[in-house]
Amino acid sequence: MPDFLLPDLGEGLTEASIVNWLVAEGDTVGVDQPVVEVETAKAAVEVPVPFAGVVTRLHGEPGQSLPVGAPLLTIGPGFAEPGVTTASEGSGNVLIGYGTTATTRRRRTRTVVTAPGKPPKAPGVISPFVRKMAADNRIDLSKLAGSGPGGLIRRADVEAALTVPEPREGETRIPLTGLRKAVADKLTTSRRQIPEATVWVDVDATGLVAARKSLNASAPDRPVSLLGLIARFAVAGLKKFPELNSRVEGDEIVQLRDINLGFAAQTDRGLVVPVVRDAGSLSTRELSAAIGERATQAREGKPGPAGGTFTVNNYGVFGVDGSAAIINHPEAAILGIGRIIDRAWVVDGALVPRKICELTLAFDHRVCDGGTAGGFLRFVADCVESPVTALGDL
Numbered sequence: 502m503p504d505f506l507l508p509d510l511g512e513g514l515t516e517a518s519i520v521n522w523l524v525a526e527g528d529t530v531g532v533d534q535p536v537v538e539v540e541t542a543k544a545a546v547e548v549p550v551p552f553a554g555v556v557t558r559l560h561g562e563p564g565q566s567l568p569v570g571a572p573l574l575t576i577g578p579g580f581a582e583p584g585v586t587t588a589s590e591g592s593g594n595v596l597i598g599y600g601t602t603a604t605t606r607r608r609r610t611r612t613v614v615t616a617p618g619k620p621p622k623a624p625g626v627i628s629p630f631v632r633k634m635a636a637d638n639r640i641d642l643s644k645l646a647g648s649g650p651g652g653l654i655r656r657a658d659v660e661a662a663l664t665v666p667e668p669r670e671g672e673t674r675i676p677l678t679g680l681r682k683a684v685a686d687k688l689t690t691s692r693r694q695i696p697e698a699t700v701w702v703d704v705d706a707t708g709l710v711a712a713r714k715s716l717n718a719s720a721p722d723r724p725v726s727l728l729g730l731i732a733r734f735a736v737a738g739l740k741k742f743p744e745l746n747s748r749v750e751g752d753e754i755v756q757l758r759d760i761n762l763g764f765a766a767q768t769d770r771g772l773v774v775p776v777v778r779d780a781g782s783l784s785t786r787e788l789s790a791a792i793g794e795r796a797t798q799a800r801e802g803k804p805g806p807a808g809g810t811f812t813v814n815n816y817g818v819f820g821v822d823g824s825a826a827i828i829n830h831p832e833a834a835i836l837g838i839g840r841i842i843d844r845a846w847v848v849d850g851a852l853v854p855r856k857i858c859e860l861t862l863a864f865d866h867r868v869c870d871g872g873t874a875g876g877f878l879r880f881v882a883d884c885v886e887s888p889v890t891a892l893g894d895l
Contacts, residue, residue: 504560504572505550510541517541518566528556530576533632537573549633552576634659680771691830699825700874701861704882705848706841710856712888720786728764728815728838729789734884735813735836736760736780736788737895742877744869746810748831754868763809763829764792765816768800774829775799776809785892817841823859833868836881837861858885 507517517539524536535547536556554576561567631654635642640662647654677685691697709730717724739746739760747756762780766773775795780788798805812829817840826837839859846855860882864874884891 503552504575505536505552507539507567507569507571507573508548509569510539510546516566516568519561519563520545521563522559523547524556524559524574526556526559530554530556548573550574550576631656631659635662638663680773684772687830688827691828695828695830696866697828697863698866698871698874699861699863700871700878701823701837701859702878702882703857703859704885705846705855706858706885707856709858709885709888710841712892716785723786723790725786725789726793727841728813729792730785730888731815731836731838731881731885732762732764732780732792732813733785733788733895734881734888734891735811736762736783737884737891738877738880739811740781741880742869742873744873745834745864745877747833747868748810749833749865749867750831757810759810761806761808761810762788763812763832764796765812765814766796766799768802770802773799774809774812776806778806778808785895812836813838817858823861826861826863828863828865832865834862834864834874834877836878837863860885 510517518541520538520540522537524530524534530536530550531553532551533549536550538545538547540546556574557577558575560572560574567573632642634640634656635645635654638659640659642654642659645654645658645662646652648658649655709727713725713727713730743756744754746760747754749755759779760781761776761778763774763776766775775792775798777783777788777791777795780791783791795805809829809832811832812835814824814826814835815838816824816826817838820840822839822842824837824839826835828835837860839861841856841858843854844857845852846857847853848855860878862874862878
């Protein structure tokens with residue numbers, strides 16, 4: 502005689518209390534008929550039985566707590582629905598459609614019935630909860646491809662159908678493929694694996710703008726960009742704070758020797774991160790020129806060097822002040838640069854107009870603490886505010 506076991510009610514719950522039996526011993530029950538009301542730490546729910554038959558025994562009294570996988574009721578012989586796991590096999594009639602944990606698990610595969618000249622019969626659904634979820638949301642289970650053993654339809658399959666509604670008139674579907682999918686996968690990995698923190702500071706970039714103007718006037722054939730200048734300061738900062746030029750591999754932090762500087766570039770194909778290898782060996786003009794060349798190659802769709810160790814992101818070109826940028830996995834940090842705008846600033850006790858910029862650093866908290874991250878950002882900020890002094894030491 503098969504036992505109907507207390508299903509896994511989801512959300513990490515391990516037990517439930519019987520509130521009220523909805524059937525009695527000797528009653529005949531049908532598939533998906535609610536047989537008991539139970540209460541968990543989340544809610545009170547009615548639990549349907551996944552097979553039909555005669556109830557021969559109720560296990561437990563109202564008010565009694567049962568662990569997930571414990572017998573709820575016993576059905577008379579010969580009435581179990583094919584493919585439903587019973588107590589002798591471990592809990593398979595799980596409410597959310599995934600199965601409960603057992604030290605030893607043996608799965609029973611559902612039989613696929615094939616008639617001559619007809620396609621195989623769909624394996625269907627074991628979980629009554631999955632069936633109810635599909636019915637409540639008007640989802641045709643016959644049109645779903647099950648991801649479980651033998652094509653079994655699980656809760657995840659129904660949820661996936663819920664998240665992909667049919668497009669309405671005027672809506673557009675854009676496949677997430679190619680470069681955009683590659684970027685999406687990398688950013689998702691970063692958010693999932695890196696415990697990032699963010700620090701930021703407003704800086705007076707008036708001297709930086711003046712220094713760039715002076716540098717370009719002295720050598721107009723070798724111009725320097727503002728991004729090139731800040732990138733040069735970032736490279737100097739990484740030499741001073743090498744913890745940020747690293748990555749996490751397993752249980753180790755690997756501090757890297759070379760500084761391969763990546764920079765975010767928007768192209769017609771999407772966001773890319775060209776890399777200037779061994780940026781620490783380049784002068785300010787050489788680094789600025791290399792950034793310009795890599796950016797041009799990226800916009801032309803030409804592949805460039807890979808293997809960045811740190812990224813700078815000039816989102817100020819989009820007219821925004823700040824951003825909590827996502828770290829370019831597997832790197833340990835990314836420096837963001839906001840737009841440079843005229844703002845009121847206090848200088849020597851007087852309120853004067855200055856060119857102000859916000860710098861933001863998102864960093865992997867595994868490789869360093871706030872002291873290191875703040876020290877790096879403050880170093881770069883000081884270079885921006887006193888660029889002539891800084892360039893004299895670089």
